[in-house]
Each structure stands twice: as C-alpha cells, then as structure tokens.
Amino acid sequence: MKVLIVDDDKLVCASLKIILEADKDIEVPALGYNGKMAIELYDNLRPDVLLMDIRMDTMTGLDAAETILKKHKDAKILFLTTFQDDEYIIKALNIGSKGYLLKQNFESIVPCLKAVQMGQTVFGDEIITKIPSLITDNNKLRFSNFHINEKEFDIIVQVANGLNNKEIAEKLYLSEGTVRNYISVILEKLNLRDRTQLAVFYYKNK
Known part of the structure; x- marks a missing residue:
C-alpha cells in the first residue's frame, strides 16, 4: 500500500x-508540507491513501482534499x-473523505489506513461521539438558507418520517392546529x- 503523507510539520x-x-x-x-503539494504529489503518484493534516500554510488540507476529490473521485x-x-469535521464528511483521526491516537493510524484502503470509513472515538449531533446541526444550517427556523425544521423531519399531524403534535408537544399552521407556512x-x-x-436537501 502506497501512502502519501502531507503535514506542515516536517518532523x-x-x-x-x-x-x-x-x-x-x-x-x-513522498512527503508533502501543504495543500498545494498534496495536489501535485497526488496527481503524480496516485497513492492508495492520502494521509493529511488540516491546518497548513498556503492551502488547507480540506481545500486540497476537495480539489483532489473533484478530479479523482476514487481518492x-x-x-x-x-x-x-x-x-472541520462537517466539511471532511461533506467532501467525501474516508476518515478523521486525532494525532494523539497514533497507535490506530496503521489499522485505520488499512481499513481505508479496503474501502471503509474510519473515525477516532472522540469524533464518532460528535457525528450524530453534527449531522443534525448541519442539516438545520442548510435549511436555514430557505428561511426555515428550528421548529419548522423539526416538523419537516417528522413529515418526512411519515407522521400525520396528530402524531407530530404528540411528538413535539404541540396542538394539531399549531402543527397544521406550521405546515401551511412551511409549504408557502x-x-x-x-x-x-x-x-x-x-x-x-438533507
């Protein structure tokens, strides 16, 4: 397995x-020290896995990864x-990276690289516990672009889950009339x- 390492700390x-x-x-x-080097080295070497830091001079790892994945969808x-x-975690998920590890968990790096090579997605324990809430918060943020507030978003989720007005009212502690009004406003x-x-x-849009 060929692994390209990119980190702005040469040590x-x-x-x-x-x-x-x-x-x-x-x-x-090969070793790279910023995002631009990551793109050039990836194009030239086509490694099995790119192991990369996020915060780096010249270009961040996230921006480099986005550029690489647009050109090489199987990266x-x-x-x-x-x-x-x-x-950072949200963007890493959204652009299609295969994982997110913290440097202090150095003993897990090799097993995680091998898992990624086999097509798996891996996250450190500290990251896994954050992902469910991050996905929900990110969805709310996306829907705020449509001027949907948090309560309206909660109702949309329940509608998408197939609940009727009465069931939504019970779940969100609202009256059926309030739910009906919310849905009318959302549709408009x-x-x-x-x-x-x-x-x-x-x-x-989720």
Whole structure:
C-alpha cells in the first residue's frame, strides 16, 4: 500500500514515515508540507491513501482534499489532525473523505489506513461521539438558507418520517392546529403543494 503523507510539520512527516514503513505492507513514496503539494504529489503518484493534516500554510488540507476529490473521485483521503473543530469535521464528511483521526491516537493510524484502503470509513472515538449531533446541526444550517427556523425544521423531519399531524403534535408537544399552521407556512415558504413534495424536498436537501 502506497501512502502519501502531507503535514506542515516536517518532523511529524518524518516520524509518520518511520512509523508507517515499520509495517512491511506500507510504502511512503513522498512527503508533502501543504495543500498545494498534496495536489501535485497526488496527481503524480496516485497513492492508495492520502494521509493529511488540516491546518497548513498556503492551502488547507480540506481545500486540497476537495480539489483532489473533484478530479479523482476514487481518492481515499484520511485526515490526521490535532483539531476537533465541528466545522472541520462537517466539511471532511461533506467532501467525501474516508476518515478523521486525532494525532494523539497514533497507535490506530496503521489499522485505520488499512481499513481505508479496503474501502471503509474510519473515525477516532472522540469524533464518532460528535457525528450524530453534527449531522443534525448541519442539516438545520442548510435549511436555514430557505428561511426555515428550528421548529419548522423539526416538523419537516417528522413529515418526512411519515407522521400525520396528530402524531407530530404528540411528538413535539404541540396542538394539531399549531402543527397544521406550521405546515401551511412551511409549504408557502418553500413554494410546495403538499406533504409529499415537502418530504421529497427534505430528502433532496438533507
């Protein structure tokens, strides 16, 4: 397995190369130190997995990964960073990376690289616990672009799940009349005809 390492800390790069090549199945053909180098090296070497940091000078790992994945849809990119920022994790998920690990979990790097090579997606334990809430928050953020507030978003989700007005009212502790009014307002905001169109709209935009 060929693994390209990209990190703006040259000592980290060198250390990772030693750790990875201690495994007889792994070869590190090159090291990169910023996002632009990642793009150039990936184009030239086409590694099995790109192991890359996020915060780097010149171009971030996230921006580099987005560029690489647009050109090489089968690219397998695993982020290795010290940062647990929600926005980084969300973007890593959205652009199609194969995982997100924290550097302190160095003992899991080799097994995770092998899992990624086999087509799996991997996340460190600290990241896994954050993902469900991040996905929900990210969906709410997307729907806010349509001027949908949090309560309206909750109702849209329940409509998409197939619940009727009475069931939604019980679940969200509202009256049926209030739910009916909310749905009318939502349909008008989104210029939709009925609940079926609303459900389709939700799944297209989630």
